[in-house]
Amino acid sequence: MNLSIEDFAYELPPGLIAQHPSGTRSGSRLLCLGAAPIADRRFFELPQLLVPGDLLVFNDTRVIKARLAGEKASGGRVEVLIERALSEHEAIAQVRASKPPRAGSAMRLADSIEVRVLAREGEFYRLRFPDGAAVSDLLERHGSVPLPPYITHAPRGEDEQRYQTVYARSSGAVAAPTAGLHFDDALLASLAQRGVQFAYVTLHVGAGTFQPVRVKNLAKHRMHGERYEIPAATVAAIEAAKKRGGGIVAVGTTTVRCLEASAAAHGTPVAGAAETDLFITPGFEFRVVDRLVTNFHLPKSTLLVLVSAFAGIEPVRRAYSHAIEEHYRFYSYGDAMLVDKIPG
16 A cells, blocks of 8 residues: 555644643543444543453553753753663753754753763764763753643643653653543543453653654655563453453553554564564554554654554544544644544
8 A cells, every 4th residue: 555644634723732631631522433423422431432341551651851951062052852761871862952962062951960962863862961860860850841842831730740641650751642641540440340451561652753754655654663561461461351352442552552563573462572663554454452542643643644554544534524623622632532443
C-alpha cells in the first residue's frame, strides 16, 4: 500500500485544541468507533463498554520535569528539553536557541547548572551535567513540566498533577501517555468491580513523539527509537485473557507499540526490555491488541497513522470529521476515543 503522509491531513479549528484539562479526568468525552455507528459517550461510561474478563493494559511511565531554561556563554537565551538521561551526568536533549550550540560550548541552566555540549546527534544534543547531583535530581528541583508545544500557557501547579496519570510510577517520560489521563481512582475501582483486569507496560515517551514526518512517502519515514519493558506478569495476564475470550484493550498508542513490537519480533509478547523503531502503518497485522483507548492526534502524525492502521483510514477520517463537527477537544488535554480493530 503506497501511502503519502498527505493522506492523514485534516483541518482543525485552533479553538478545538485543548489548553487545559477537563474539570474531572473521567468527565471528558469519549467517541466510540467500531462496527456500530459512531457514538458520543462520556469517559466514565467506559465500564459499560467493556465486558468482565477484558484486560486493560496501561503504560505506567511517569513524566519528569524535563524542561530547563537558561543561556549560552555568549548570553543568548536557550531552552533545553531532556529527551532521556544516559547516565547520572549525561543526557540527550533538544536545544532551542537562536543559533545552534557548538560541541564544547557551555550553557548555564536555571541560573545555577553549568552544562557542556559534548556533541550533536541528529536533531538532539549530548549534554554533560556537573558532578554532584544526578540529572534526575536536578530536573526535579529546577525543571518544569514539559507541556507540548501546542499548549500555549506556562506550566502551572495544575499541570504537575493533571499532565500525569494517576498510576504513573516509572520515571522517564518527557511527554505524557495522554490516553491514560482520563482515568481516575473512582473509574479504576468501577472497572475492577465490573470484572475488568489491569496490566502494565513501560515506555518512556520521548520528545520525538512531536517530531513531524518530513517525507511524503510513508515507506521512507524512520521512527525514533524508544525503549520499553514488558513485565512477565503482563505477558501472563494477556495469555490468560485470550484463553478466557477476553479482549486486550490498550490504553494509548505507546502501549500498542510495546505489545505489537514485541509480538512482531517474537510471535507473541515476550517479557523483558527492548528498543523499537516500529512504524505501524495501514496493512500492519495486529497480533495482540483488540481495542484501543486513545486521544485525538495531530494531522500528518505517526500516531494518527497508527490509529488509521488499527481502525481503517476512512472510518478514522469520518470519526475525526464528526469530532470536529461536535466540538470535541483535541490533543493531550482533549477528549478520547474507544476504537475497535478492523476485523481481520
